[in-house]
Amino acid sequence: MFDQGAEAHRRQDQPRLSVVAGADPATPEALLHRTALGEDDAFAALYDLVSGRVYGLCLRIVRDPAQAEEVAQEVLVEVWRTATRFDERRGSATAWITTIAHRRAVDRVRSAQAAGERERRAAAESAEPEYDQVAEAAAGRLEHRQVRRCLKTLTELQRQAVTLAYYGGHTYRQVASLLDAAVPTVKSRIRDGLIKLRDCLEVSR
Amino acid sequence: MTTDEHTLIGAWALDAVDAGERELVERHLDSCASCAQEAAELREAVARLADVTIAEPPPRLRDSVLAEVRRTRQEAPVAAPGEAPESARDRRRRAPRSRSGTHRAHRLRLALGAAALAVVAAFAGVFATWSVMQQPGGEGDGSPIAAVLEAPDAEVAYKEADGGGRVTVISSDSLDDAVVVVSDLAAVGDDRSYQVWMVDEAGQVSAGVMDPGDSSATMLVEGLGDTQVIGVTNEPAGGSAAPTLPMVADVALDA
The missing domain is CATH 1.10.10.10 (Winged helix-like DNA-binding domain superfamily/Winged helix DNA-binding domain)
Structure with a gap:
């Protein structure tokens, strides 16, 4: 009854997710691998590649720029800390980082909700992304x-x-x-x- | 696998589930390769939703992050399958303990080997001879559970649980692993799960959640570290982020 439908199953036999870290040393995957080896400069390059994505997503979800900055910092440090656990057979580096960012931002929002600090209305009306000039x-x-x-x-x-x-x-x-x-x-x-x-x-x- | 866990994969990919449901889905994914494949694909698609929210962070964030990174130690990698056991264990020993619970799926595997179970049951009451496990070609042979049971320094501890049943822990310091046998705890409905915790001075971390409604299980707990107590609590189905007290049983490990 939860109409999983034909399309839900159609693609299961087509593994496509493994991203091969190619010769290009500037792909997020390659940078993340070098980050896992403790290379500061690779992490700095990775920062430049993904910080806008991480910060922007945190900002969208938590709304308050100061808090978004805090959460983004937590996320990016977690990327450094856990880069050793990234497994590209399980997904792209960008998705991995975005997932960490989303989860952290959501955790922040929910703990604020639990503490009764959050105006639910603000989130509800802003759920639809506006056309974002930045x-x-x-x-x-x-x-x-x-x-x-x-x-x-x-x-x-x-x-x-x-x-x-x-x-x-x-x-x-x-x-x-x-x-x-x-x-x-x-x-x-x-x-x-x-x-x-x-x-x-x-x-x- | 149930329809429920499976239809939750979408909500899980969006982080739109609560902690218990997250645990439920992630355990489901561990045991269902095609579901894990679907989940990974949905995660990739979901990550694209962040394409439209990109925003330039304040320039000071860069300095601040790079400064914090310089004083932050990186976690040890998860041991790859097929890796030499000793190096895997050495790494685990050095690994900082994850308190987030994010990696708990990797820390515990429900053991299904009937042979291993029978052997463990023998230990639950008395110290049997280790040779019991040396059955050639037995299912337990070479398994991580058998390795714990056969370890020369294996220690057995157990505790009768409140409400009946018993929790037995066979631990090996040299392997840094333990086998936890939960047997015949008080019956619970499908809306409750028994959850196993590793407790040390710094607090507790979940070692795994039993299937809802189950009151017996045998499990391998990896990466004991400084664990002093193995505790079992009664939680909502799928487990909790923090234990609900009082514990059903707490088994002290020898220091």
């Missing part, structure tokens, strides 16, 4: 457009659920309550929405 000025304009275009291929409920959860830092139960939808429905829409997003991003790559 982001547009940054690198990755093409990717930027792809993500926006692919988000548009989702149904309204899928898109709302995914963006509220990701940019708003909400749990799927909170998303269900914000959208006044059934919890199992939201859980399923998140999953099939992400599958659609994955397929769209891959096709347009």
